[in-house]
Amino acid sequence: MDTENPLSTVWPLPVRGEPFHRADAESLRRMDAISAATACAKLHTMGITRTAVQGPTALETGSRVVGSALTLQFMPQREDIASGHGQEYIERDTALWAVLETVQPGDVLVVQAWGSAFTGCFGDMLVRYFKRRGGAGIVVDGRIRDAARVRRLGVPIWCTGTTPHYASQTDLFPWAYDVPVAAGGVLCLPGDVVVADDDGAVIVPAAKAPALIQDAEDHEDWESFSRMRLEQGARLSDYYPLSANSRAEYELWRDSRPKLPAQ
Amino acid sequence: MDTENPLSTVWPLPVRGEPFHRADAESLRRMDAISAATACAKLHTMGITRTAVQGPTALETGSRVVGSALTLQFMPQREDIASGHGQEYIERDTALWAVLETVQPGDVLVVQAWGSAFTGCFGDMLVRYFKRRGGAGIVVDGRIRDAARVRRLGVPIWCTGTTPHYASQTDLFPWAYDVPVAAGGVLCLPGDVVVADDDGAVIVPAAKAPALIQDAEDHEDWESFSRMRLEQGARLSDYYPLSANSRAEYELWRDSRPKLPAQ
Amino acid sequence: MDTENPLSTVWPLPVRGEPFHRADAESLRRMDAISAATACAKLHTMGITRTAVQGPTALETGSRVVGSALTLQFMPQREDIASGHGQEYIERDTALWAVLETVQPGDVLVVQAWGSAFTGCFGDMLVRYFKRRGGAGIVVDGRIRDAARVRRLGVPIWCTGTTPHYASQTDLFPWAYDVPVAAGGVLCLPGDVVVADDDGAVIVPAAKAPALIQDAEDHEDWESFSRMRLEQGARLSDYYPLSANSRAEYELWRDSRPKLPAQ
């Protein structure tokens, strides 16, 4: 086995994808007022139908994050390439460590881990380091470990559960980063926008963000009007969604409001 | 497409079942002291064996509701009849909106949504309206969305999870209400009694409620006696369940008690 | 049916295994500082690869227990041997009641219940009694009932969910105790050490405990050093895991520390 890089004999690891552009700060700032549900619905009407990551749920109720996607991909473990039987000496050289050294403030790490019940992709030490580098959140189609300590770190995480297993203990191995990944049946390119909350995580294609934001801001605004009317006793079918009449009423209300940021 | 009712061309929607009787108030009041577990066990001994809704769990720990069942049924979406691609203009005319306009105080909405992971049957606006009309709780064999806002509304909900998808975004469509439904493998007729708590939701056939209540009140009462004895150091097998001896002891204790309502 | 023991006609129940040795107190005490994740990782490097119970999760976030395994085994119900149709008069004579009468302080009950969604293995009364006898925790590859009351008892429980069903209501029946069991794909012998926390439950073969403890204490210690360095801004790959250099640095730090118990 090559002493320089013990992973390199059969297939050179880690694989690193091409450089990519992170989502722009202004998009991320405005997206902050938009729920995962609204993002998902608006993308659907824009023709992008597979955006909600299936499987991972918020580790803590009340979690929420918006950020630019940084990606990590696991593949099935194979002992002639790399395995986790001596974790201390192997994982250090993998995509798992490598991607963490590239985290920039605000990044959301999106991880293809095949929904494995046996792979604890991140534990206390790695999440701690991720946080120190400014990482904003993690969406992993797999499990985490050291859950009690990880919870205390306060990094919002969407995962498929917890496990005592470490990342390469059983079935998977960190393979690549900065590459397109599939998480919970959704494609995520590096630099896409991730919006995640208690409903789950939604991947917003980077180029779709501006149109989505405009549409969603209007939506969140008229919904707040509808909500007010419903609280005042109005009939659901008259105000949600807006009818022609109530849309007109809303627009009057909207235009006569003092100007404030949405939400 | 018919402009009066855009859903009516192939099959007239929404379907509405026959008028039904809600469970009587006295039954509901007395049922309030009975846990889902006791209701399920007693129905089993009365020969009704499939009463515990499989799948949906309490959105919030500590939830509890007893009420009369109002039913809603989803069916697979088909674009020649109805689909959710333009939600604002379609869902308003469906059974989902219609059933909400019939909610009466204390109703528990029981929803057949096939356990779909892709259907967010209710969001903030609908649950808000449901609550305003006095709805007591929701048992949905499917998911909800806007979970963060919905939680704040405080309506007890049993569901199979959360999702960013809206009700008719993907695979299902609201079809009928006031009809028999199947939720989590259990049949629910309109007007049945729903008892739901942290153990899950149980459907009590309306006509079985009186006998169940009588049996359960006795059960809850002797269990409180057993609990007391166990706390005093008694042997489990002597006091749970009651033996002939401890039953006699319990009856003495019961009959010598000052008369108070059970529990 | 035999009036002495109503279960005995076809197959004598309950089955009780051979007497066994509980894990020694000193091992349990030292194991208390070791997480399920560390135990699982160390056993893996020691060649024991299937130790993490799949399925059961902590009923309450923040649960943690270490104890000696007491085992209980369910088998599929069959009416000619035993069934739960008259629970009060049958379950009392089963392995479920019998094992509870043998609980010793610090025991962790490990239950083979086939991951059944229909079997509420323990309810309020049984957990209450278990607690009174000093039971430390329960790991059940099945469900519990009376969850609201059980939560208030504060006994740490790992289970696959809650259900209104009682233990022998539907598909399973208590069969044996003090026998080897399989829980979530892991073998547990009576007297093995159970370590369970928010990551899940790990079964430690009794004879492996001493070596595991020694290895794990060292691990937890250098990790606390690494954690400190990471918090001080060090690079992940330099300090986690320790390199030759940082190992030397750690050992200096460790040996110059005032002597205190690990963690």
Next chain:
Amino acid sequence: MDTENPLSTVWPLPVRGEPFHRADAESLRRMDAISAATACAKLHTMGITRTAVQGPTALETGSRVVGSALTLQFMPQREDIASGHGQEYIERDTALWAVLETVQPGDVLVVQAWGSAFTGCFGDMLVRYFKRRGGAGIVVDGRIRDAARVRRLGVPIWCTGTTPHYASQTDLFPWAYDVPVAAGGVLCLPGDVVVADDDGAVIVPAAKAPALIQDAEDHEDWESFSRMRLEQGARLSDYYPLSANSRAEYELWRDSRPKLPAQ
């Protein structure tokens, strides 16, 4: 229990839907040349996206049927309404027997049985009777029993497996017929066209059949041209699908052919 109709006390069973029109004979005849795969693809391009019944597979390799849908719906069993504990005296009065008395030659029975592994919806006697009445095939989202005998009858059947259980032995009960049903996630109205082969069953909305047929006949025709060219050694990308050039070539070939029905 009502001696006239033992099912009628709580809810009048069986439920029968409105009269419906069977698919017209000419459509069925022309559809006979179209595979389930082509029907599914063409409906997709026509905007009907959920047509392929998930779960049921052909009981015998090489099965194929086209016919008009006759529908049957099971619901969860509940002992206060109806249960199968005395099958000989109960099932006779259910929708299962009733629908069989309405079978017309060429009908394909489509059955909503929730994919149950415990419900053997049809056995030898019922399939025998179905065949005698001219039934063309069965698509059941559930299981069948008496599989050895049923196979010998030669009726093409798509099901989710076999089981020794009879229809109402365990979890479901025949509830309604001539109603819209959901089978394997697909809506089927009475009178829709069913096309089933080794790929599975596809539900064609009755009103979409004419357009589908026209589109599919063209498709099957140019595919036969492409197939010929590929066999002659042509490059896949040049002939499948047709390019502008090969489309022109095909049209020449088509128009110069002696006129024969497609396939």
Next chain:
Amino acid sequence: MDTENPLSTVWPLPVRGEPFHRADAESLRRMDAISAATACAKLHTMGITRTAVQGPTALETGSRVVGSALTLQFMPQREDIASGHGQEYIERDTALWAVLETVQPGDVLVVQAWGSAFTGCFGDMLVRYFKRRGGAGIVVDGRIRDAARVRRLGVPIWCTGTTPHYASQTDLFPWAYDVPVAAGGVLCLPGDVVVADDDGAVIVPAAKAPALIQDAEDHEDWESFSRMRLEQGARLSDYYPLSANSRAEYELWRDSRPKLPAQ
């Protein structure tokens, strides 16, 4: 490790249960005319409701066996007790080899293998030996390997699939024989009667066989009468099941028949 028995250090393996009585030859002979479906239905009406093994299906269509149950139990593998990493030297000493040395002509081996997709419980050599000893069939809640060769041996097998893995390659290890086992959710005691055909495998409690046979023979007989009438054009509801009238007609037919063994 003990050189006499390499499995004995931690737990003495293999475990062997008590001696048992095989089902009597006359019962087995008469049961031969009864289908799995009829056995299952009749046991249900006799109050034994969980008899149909879930999961395993016939490896070859048209398989059928009746025999006395010989049992084998796998448990999760644990390397400190036994593992399959050096199969040639370990499996020979396990319950898998041991049970094969006890096979008697007509035995049906019933195997608890947890439905594992990774365990090929039997391959060519073991099935070959089983056949040589007169084994009649195998019902295994797990997989087999060497399927092509095994099929040629002609031993009827019900299993959950095929796999290239050998028995102790991955997750399970042969543990005990001549003990009660659970296969596909059904309890099987050594010496019970197994009836398996294309519908699946049914476990008949030994003591229930005589009553079942009598009931089933009558059932198979009147069904053959009903079948005849249906073929003659009778109405389903008049002859299946028999009404009071058609029962009388059947009894006349039966009693006037020349006396022949049923079916």
Next chain:
Amino acid sequence: MDTENPLSTVWPLPVRGEPFHRADAESLRRMDAISAATACAKLHTMGITRTAVQGPTALETGSRVVGSALTLQFMPQREDIASGHGQEYIERDTALWAVLETVQPGDVLVVQAWGSAFTGCFGDMLVRYFKRRGGAGIVVDGRIRDAARVRRLGVPIWCTGTTPHYASQTDLFPWAYDVPVAAGGVLCLPGDVVVADDDGAVIVPAAKAPALIQDAEDHEDWESFSRMRLEQGARLSDYYPLSANSRAEYELWRDSRPKLPAQ
């Protein structure tokens, strides 16, 4: 959208990996005598433990193939990159068409399709073309369509089922070829050796083939000796696996044989 390549706007597709070496002809020839089960077992003893593809089964009983792996990878569909809504004009430009144009005689196509039930990766036309180019077999962790026609082509295929859907109709899209893929939980590099039969498909790392062959040839040889002895009435434990004594006996037999190729 770019008219040259309609897929290229957001992410350039198809992705093609680096050139690779096919497995050498001599290895493939000798591997032809080795079963998937033996390959899997021998790799396990050589330390390669995850080699058996989970999920895909032989479309036709009796299938068998050995060949060099050619790889194809699907990813979740996203409409801003590529979708199958106009299949005729899109799929032609994807990795699915591209990989077929690179097939060389003897290749086995290994496809990462995520086990999707909705994706019919190959139909009649594509398999037909694959066969014309000399393709030897297909292992697809997904479904195929046009199953009746595909079966007649005689190309051995391992898949997770059939479906009427075409490749990009619903959830996935052809993304890359000549890249490492994961199929059924197993890593496959381009140029690995695929051995598939009725037990399933096994991926043999190319560099491990020579050692595997040597080991397996010996194994198949002594097994044929054991098989002979068992047929002659020997005791299983004496001849399978070989003991020291029977190994010696085998070696005498082997060495005294006329020299013939194994099997």
